[in-house]
Amino acid sequence: MTPTGDRPDGPADPAAAPVPDHVALARRFGTPAYVYDLDEVARSLRELRSSLPTGTRVYYSLKANPLPALVAALVTAGCHTEITSSGELDVALAAGADPAHCLYTGPGKTTDALGHCLDRGVRFFSVESGTDLRRLDTVAAGRGVAVDCLVRVNGAAAGGSGLRMTGTASQFGVDLADVPALLDTAARCHAVTVRGAHFFPITNAATEDALVAELCGSIRTAAWLRERGLPLEVLDIGGGFAAPYARPGPPVGYPKLADALTAELDERVAGWRDGGPRLAVETGRYLVGTSGTLLTTVLDVKESHGRRFAVLDAGINHLGGLSGLRRLLPTSAQPVQAVAKEADDVGVDLAGPLCTPLDMLGHGLALPGISPGDVLAIPNVGAYGLSASLLGFLSHPVPTEVVVAGGRVVSASRIELRREHVPVVD
Numbered sequence: 001m002t003p004t005g006d007r008p009d010g011p012a013d014p015a016a017a018p019v020p021d022h023v024a025l026a027r028r029f030g031t032p033a034y035v036y037d038l039d040e041v042a043r044s045l046r047e048l049r050s051s052l053p054t055g056t057r058v059y060y061s062l063k064a065n066p067l068p069a070l071v072a073a074l075v076t077a078g079c080h081t082e083i084t085s086s087g088e089l090d091v092a093l094a095a096g097a098d099p100a101h102c103l104y105t106g107p108g109k110t111t112d113a114l115g116h117c118l119d120r121g122v123r124f125f126s127v128e129s130g131t132d133l134r135r136l137d138t139v140a141a142g143r144g145v146a147v148d149c150l151v152r153v154n155g156a157a158a159g160g161s162g163l164r165m166t167g168t169a170s171q172f173g174v175d176l177a178d179v180p181a182l183l184d185t186a187a188r189c190h191a192v193t194v195r196g197a198h199f200f201p202i203t204n205a206a207t208e209d210a211l212v213a214e215l216c217g218s219i220r221t222a223a224w225l226r227e228r229g230l231p232l233e234v235l236d237i238g239g240g241f242a243a244p245y246a247r248p249g250p251p252v253g254y255p256k257l258a259d260a261l262t263a264e265l266d267e268r269v270a271g272w273r274d275g276g277p278r279l280a281v282e283t284g285r286y287l288v289g290t291s292g293t294l295l296t297t298v299l300d301v302k303e304s305h306g307r308r309f310a311v312l313d314a315g316i317n318h319l320g321g322l323s324g325l326r327r328l329l330p331t332s333a334q335p336v337q338a339v340a341k342e343a344d345d346v347g348v349d350l351a352g353p354l355c356t357p358l359d360m361l362g363h364g365l366a367l368p369g370i371s372p373g374d375v376l377a378i379p380n381v382g383a384y385g386l387s388a389s390l391l392g393f394l395s396h397p398v399p400t401e402v403v404v405a406g407g408r409v410v411s412a413s414r415i416e417l418r419r420e421h422v423p424v425v426d
């Protein structure tokens with residue numbers, strides 16, 4: 001049986017570091033446990049940079065995984081950070097991020113969160129509406145600081161696939177038709193200056209062609225808006241970079257992307273080669289998705305009405321993110337160690353430990369001979385794994401998160417959910 005993490009189909013990497021020994025890690029730290037491989041994070045970042053025009057700024061979206069060691073690795077490697085809460089800012093700063101290199105995005109920014117970020121040096125925001133812009137201006141002016149912003153644009157649909165976030169009715173961004181009014185509002189602001197456009201039309205694009213179509217569409221929209229008065233010092237075309245989730249699969253490559261973006265920029269956005277505008281992208285999934293593995297132990301194997309169930313010590317409380325986000329459940333897991341005894345043809349359903357029939361991680365899997373005590377490794381869960389799950393549901397302990405680099409453990413930690421008492425004031 002091949003240890004997970006070994007990817008015979010993935011791009012060859014001569015500098016590949018040793019693959020983490022998941023069985024040994026499960027013994028050492030117990031299960032359930034998440035294991036993240038920093039060498040894989042570094043490989044993903046190299047691959048992404050080689051798929052983009054030289055000089056493109058890469059933002060790491062903490063939403064995908066705010067584990068401090070991962071954030072620190074990406075910040076050290078030169079990524080900027082894309083944050084959407086004061087909690088994410090605190091993680092980014094603790095990981096060594098320069099607040100001047102943080103971009104604060106997202107709808108529903110509160111006065112408190114804006115104040116928290118401004119007090120810690122964040123000066124770059126994506127604004128989602130006139131109200132959002134005026135609130136930022138009020139909070140910044142109240143502190144006497146000048147800030148820059150991008151206008152998040154709900155651009156025209158370019159077709160393609162993936163979860164669409166713009167181009168139709170959406171809580172995200174400003175409709176194209178409303179951008180001039182927003183610029184009028186900006187002209188009356190005291191503390192905020194518009195520096196460019198922000199797009200984030202899809203996540204996890206199904207194909208390279210779909211991604212290219214979407215990103216080039218955003219470039220065209222930005223060029224169109226620049227002709228109509230939108231300042232364009234920064235062009236953040238967002239992302240949509242894909243990664244496999246919770247099943248074996250090689251990292252995704254984008255061999256055509258850099259040339260396609262370069263050609264589109266040359267045609268539409270004069271000046272970009274000299275940094276006017278500066279191109280930026282954002283991704284969480286692509287940078288960390290393939291770095292993470294969930295180790296889980298089989299607690300019970302039972303038959304019911306002709307079906308076989310393996311009950312695991314991890315369920316949707318530890319790997320539920322995409323179901324919470326109404327995306328597909330993970331559908332397959334890959335054993336770490338040889339569990340084959342005798343081939344049998346009964347597919348195994350993987351159930352978690354929670355008292356709900358919805359706690360299923362996989363269906364009809366070929367896991368011959370699976371037995372209590374076996375350790376399974378669910379690969380490619382570095383993004384939208386633990387922090388996107390139903391951590392508080394049924395109050396099981398939170399999995400340990402183990403970080404490895406060069407085949408060695410560099411940190412291990414566990415999130416603790418704690419109730420704090422709040423003063424009751426009449």
Ligand SMILES: *Cc1c(COP(=O)(O)O)cnc(C)c1O
Nearest residue numbers: 061064200203204282283284285
């Ligand atoms: C979620 C999100 C991202 C990151 O998406 P990935 O699929 O993890 O790359 C980036 N930017 C914005 C605005 C987002 O909402």
